[in-house]
């Protein structure tokens with residue numbers, strides 16, 4: 001790598017958002033594009049550890065960026081997957097209410113879904129639910145036909161291939177470090193030597209706030225890592241789930257609650273819960289980064305979050321350490337599931353943006369610096385919405 005290499009656009013991070021952004025920049029003839037990624041593969045963090053669901057757009061506040069970009073992105077995603085032979089399936093899902101309060105919330109979800117353009121949502125009674133998912137017990141439910149499953153790692157690989165075919169580059173094991181502006185150009189130090197760029201696009205996921213600060217734009221939010229843990233259903237219990245079974249989410253949180261998901265590669269996953277992680281790559285309890293932990297605990301928003309949601313937090317930790325507690329949460333949806341049916345699966349770490357006021361950011365969030373755009377919040381459904389988010393970022397980056 002020569003020290004004089006300079007690109008029109010340097011995209012930091014080869015998760016699905018960075019890759020989709022690079023592709024969108026190329027589609028707008030934005031000049032030379034380089035994507036750099038710390039890890040030795042694309043989709044190494046959130047993108048490769050998610051639930052693999054193609055979200056419909058049911059949950060999001062009409063008019064929010066999430067609502068618009070999920071709807072637009074889903075349509076593009078299906079087309080891209082079909083063209084590139086990326087495995088996907090549109091199988092529909094059932095959202096299940098088990099008490100009166102959840103039935104009220106379910107009606108609001110149906111209203112949002114319709115406002116977000118979803119057609120064919122069916123309101124179900126207990127029998128209707130069983131027609132779709134024979135082992136689910138619920139008071140009321142919604143069937144949402146647009147939801148599906150996809151392999152987001154394969155999708156990211158296809159995106160990287162298409163970037164390279166269009167003349168761009170994706171370089172792995174290249175980590176952006178210190179950066180500064182020199183003569184209207186960015187000079188970014190990496191472990192492989194310096195790189196030059198006219199514009200920076202920071203798609204660094206869990207590290208995006210640090211990258212923004214390094215680039216001279218201290219962000220208004222802090223990224224706090226929340227681990228989502230999964231269990232897999234034993235083969236003897238897999239007949240209990242046909243497709244996707246979701247609870248009614250607690251509207252106070254951006255997380256959807258533990259659900260059951262048929263995976264593209266076969267098998268059923270249950271999860272994810274949401275526990276505070278002690279590292280931005282904290283895939284297990286024992287992964288502790290003193291720097292990350294100090295960053296989380298030194299942020300005033302963290303303590304306000306704890307004070308507000310202590311009971312919920314304790315419940316999540318219980319579900320993390322006790323298989324019985326995890327099985328109990330699933331049993332509200334599918335009573336036949338027992339702790340014996342579960343074995344520990346993988347986990348993913350959400351890059352959760354948190355405000356100083358202790359509020360969890362729910363929508364996508366970007367901040368701008370000189371010739372730089374920082375993607376500081378790209379939570380679920382960012383994988384579903386990635387192709388539309390990429391276009392939105394490219395539009396903003398190009399001014």
Ligand SMILES: Cc1cc2nc3c(=O)[nH]c(=O)nc-3n(C[C@H](O)[C@H](O)[C@H](O)COP(=O)(O)OP(=O)(O)OC[C@H]3O[C@@H](n4cnc5c(N)ncnc54)[C@H](O)[C@@H]3O)c2cc1C
Nearest residue numbers: 013015016017038046047050051053176205228348382384
């Ligand atoms: C548990 C879980 C379940 C989810 N389920 C779903 C789902 O079912 N459907 C859905 O649509 N969405 C889901 N999401 C959300 C979705 O996966 C994420 O929103 C999306 O993957 C974010 O992509 P990203 O590119 O922003 O981040 P990431 O995939 O995390 O990519 C960021 C990349 O930046 C790299 N990087 C960081 N710092 C540097 C640096 N200094 N130099 C170079 N590279 C750097 C990292 O190594 C990383 O690879 C889920 C997320 C989680 C965590």
